[in-house]
Amino acid sequence: MLAGFIAGSASPLWAQRTISDARISYKVEMPAEQLQMEAMFANSSMIQYLRGHQSRIDMNFNVVNYIYLINAQEETVVTLMDNHGDKYLIRTDKKGYEQDTKKYSNTQFTDQTEIREIAGYKCRKAIGKMEDGTTFDVYYTMDLIPENKYYNRRFMNLKGIPLEFEIVVKSGSKMKVTATKVDLSPVPASIFDVPKGYREITADELKKIRG
Template identity: 60%
Template sequence: MQKALLTLVCCLLISSSLFAQRLVSDAKIVYSIEHPPQTEPSFEGGTLTQYMKGHLSRVDIDFKNVHYSYLINSKQESVVTLINNHGDKYLIRAGKEEYTKELKEYTQVQFKDAGETKQIAGYNCKKAIGKMADGQTFEVYYTADLIPENKQYNRRFINLKGIPLQFEIINKSGSKMKVVATKVDLYAVPGSYFDVPKTGYKEISREELQKMGS
């Protein structure tokens, strides 16, 4: 009798844990971007918005004068970058070869739980430390209550056991920006959000973009 009762309790605990988790196909998550001191005024008060829809995802990064959009198609293994810099609009395509190369780099990122927890945007989150292939580390708080259906919606977190609601982005200079979720919406995101514009943008290569910035 006791053995049967123990088995029942274990089953209830497991089913309760599974029920708490939600497989996410469609979502919109809005994050605020917190910059380190001595940041240029034009980059203060930025936002990052993550959209998901099946094998499609989109990241919008908004600053005062510059807007970036990344349209990711994990089925076609492609990324389209849109840049609006003071009204100058550029479009950059990355095909399967480049997509696969970057995916391989991100799969080397390992996450280790750090034991701390906190609530963010209404969700219980666990702290983890991400370690990159070059040895650099960054903090992330993720919720195990939300599991992305498409693990490649944001390849940076392909090995994470949930959806990140706070994380650090390491800049080329080595400084870190903190990104914190302020709102999580789980609804059917319109497919048009992931359409690549046919007009209004000048298509250039990454090399051309680098020359423009030099």
């Protein structure tokens, strides 16, 4: 645990280190056609939390928000969805967790020559290729190595923390996610508590709600 160290200071440290705690804030740029359909998607954001074997992803699309609570030790995921105040909770058991992990286990990342600085860290470009042939760009820093490589299974085979990456949406377009701040101070355990006020439903029921 790297208590008290906050990245993005005037003199970033470039030495490679393994981290157990982190809070990474990202801005999300939606595809142009998505913004044309729904302007409220503008200024979307994401936060990635890490704490030991637990991780959390907050996706704020303004019109709908998602929270993913991931426990790599227990191999479970709790998905929380807030759609205009309608709040739903979906639990993924160990079997579902393993199926989702397998989906990304064969993702390959090929390093490119391009180097950029993002949120105070030197990042190398890589091209990710999923098992179905889908590709996406990612810029990652090797200065930060996650103790828990399953904190975000999309990047379990990446050699560092992604600070900019693309997410392919259903239409085939890509939204870009770029880090704006990296905070390596301790993350409170309460961040991973399941909040109250959500109605528990199944994954199939969620699909029907999403249409």
